[in-house]
Amino acid sequence: MPDDLTDTIKDNASGPKRASGDAGSVEQHGLTDQIEADRYLNSKDAVKKKGLGIKITRAIPHGTTG
Numbered sequence: 001m002p003d004d005l006t007d008t009i010k011d012n013a014s015g016p017k018r019a020s021g022d023a024g025s026v027e028q029h030g031l032t033d034q035i036e037a038d039r040y041l042n043s044k045d046a047v048k049k050k051g052l053g054i055k056i057t058r059a060i061p062h063g064t065t066g
Contacts, residue, residue: 005041009034 012034018027029037 005034005038009038 009031012028013031015028017030018025020026028034
């Protein structure tokens with residue numbers, strides 16, 4: 001889904017913000033709103049991934065006795 005939104009943002013950025021014709025007029029969400037929505041969806045996907053994004057390891061120096 002993020003790829004689809006990225007493509008949509010690119011298409012919307014290259015097109016007009018507002019269009020009107022005989023059937024009526026259409027206005028898109030602002031580019032900043034679309035980017036914020038993309039960030040929000042990416043953060044939701046990151047939360048769904050397994051793990052915390054931090055790996056904690058235990059370092060044991062060689063040659064010591066414990």
